[in-house]
Amino acid sequence: MDSKLSSCSADACRVARSVILEVDLRAEIYPISMEHDIVDKLKLLCLSSEEKGEVSLEEIDVFKSKKECERSLLGKMFGSKKPNFAGLRNTLLNIWQTKEVFSVREIGQNLFQFVFASQEDKLKVLGGKSWSFENQYLILREWYDNILDHVESFTSVDLWIQVWNLPYHWITMETGRKIGIKFENILDVLIPKLGSSKGRCIKVLVEIDLAKPLLRETFIKLREESRWVDFKYENLQGFCSYCGVVGHLDKLCQKKRDDTKKNTLSGDNLASG
Numbered sequence: 001m002d003s004k005l006s007s008c009s010a011d012a013c014r015v016a017r018s019v020i021l022e023v024d025l026r027a028e029i030y031p032i033s034m035e036h037d038i039v040d041k042l043k044l045l046c047l048s049s050e051e052k053g054e055v056s057l058e059e060i061d062v063f064k065s066k067k068e069c070e071r072s073l074l075g076k077m078f079g080s081k082k083p084n085f086a087g088l089r090n091t092l093l094n095i096w097q098t099k100e101v102f103s104v105r106e107i108g109q110n111l112f113q114f115v116f117a118s119q120e121d122k123l124k125v126l127g128g129k130s131w132s133f134e135n136q137y138l139i140l141r142e143w144y145d146n147i148l149d150h151v152e153s154f155t156s157v158d159l160w161i162q163v164w165n166l167p168y169h170w171i172t173m174e175t176g177r178k179i180g181i182k183f184e185n186i187l188d189v190l191i192p193k194l195g196s197s198k199g200r201c202i203k204v205l206v207e208i209d210l211a212k213p214l215l216r217e218t219f220i221k222l223r224e225e226s227r228w229v230d231f232k233y234e235n236l237q238g239f240c241s242y243c244g245v246v247g248h249l250d251k252l253c254q255k256k257r258d259d260t261k262k263n264t265l266s267g268d269n270l271a272s273g
């Protein structure tokens with residue numbers, strides 16, 4: 001083997017080890033992307049015979065952790081703002097009202113594991129409504145073995161949407177179900193009861209993909225009669241009215257900043273031309 005190459009690999013190995021050591025010492029939590037970077041770098045290195053020798057585990061070695069994971073939920077904050085950990089824990093302890101106290105671990109960037117004392121407590125929380133904290137949705141998923149490989153795809157929540165501007169005689173369950181098809185997944189439809197003061201809109205509970213711009217309206221027709229209907233999202237959190245997506249407010253919108261910059265630049269060009 002080329003001695004220069006071999007020596008470079010050994011150096012790289014030392015560097016990679018020191019990176020891991022530094023990360024371990026500085027914080028218990030570090031971004032998963034950094035973890036992957038380190039693993040990728042190590043794959044390129046020559047391993048010593050000691051390193052190549054595998055460590056065999058028995059089921060009993062991971063039994064306790066597996067049982068905990070089975071009683072847990074993964075929670076992903078949808079947005080870039082890092083929540084206050086103690087504030088999140090205390091707020092959820094108050095609103096979830098589980099029979100026994102649950103524990104929370106921060107396991108990545110805006111990523112948490114909630115470990116419950118029982119399946120009953122876990123399913124109670126999972127079966128509840130959409131949760132949010134500090135204007136960001138907390139997306140919950142039941143734990144499974146490779147869940148951390150799929151975190152990026154967890155972008156949907158269940159939301160109630162009011163459908164306004166319908167002719168009164170079109171307000172039926174069937175109309176609600178057909179309009180609900182516009183969304184990812186329709187879960188429920190409510191039409192106003194006779195005598196209700198909120199008698200002018202249909203409500204649909206739908207699964208929404210927060211990674212896509214929200215629908216604001218749609219066009220419906222019955223023979224020659226047609227109408228634009230408006231969607232109003234109940235308790236919408238962290239919505240940017242500029243680009244129409246959830247996860248940041250207008251003042252933090254990158255698209256708005258980019259557009260403003262472009263307009264300023266084109267304005268400058270016009271002025272100088």
Ligand SMILES: [Zn+2]
Pocket residue numbers: 240241242243244245248249250252253254255256
């Ligand atoms: Zn925006």
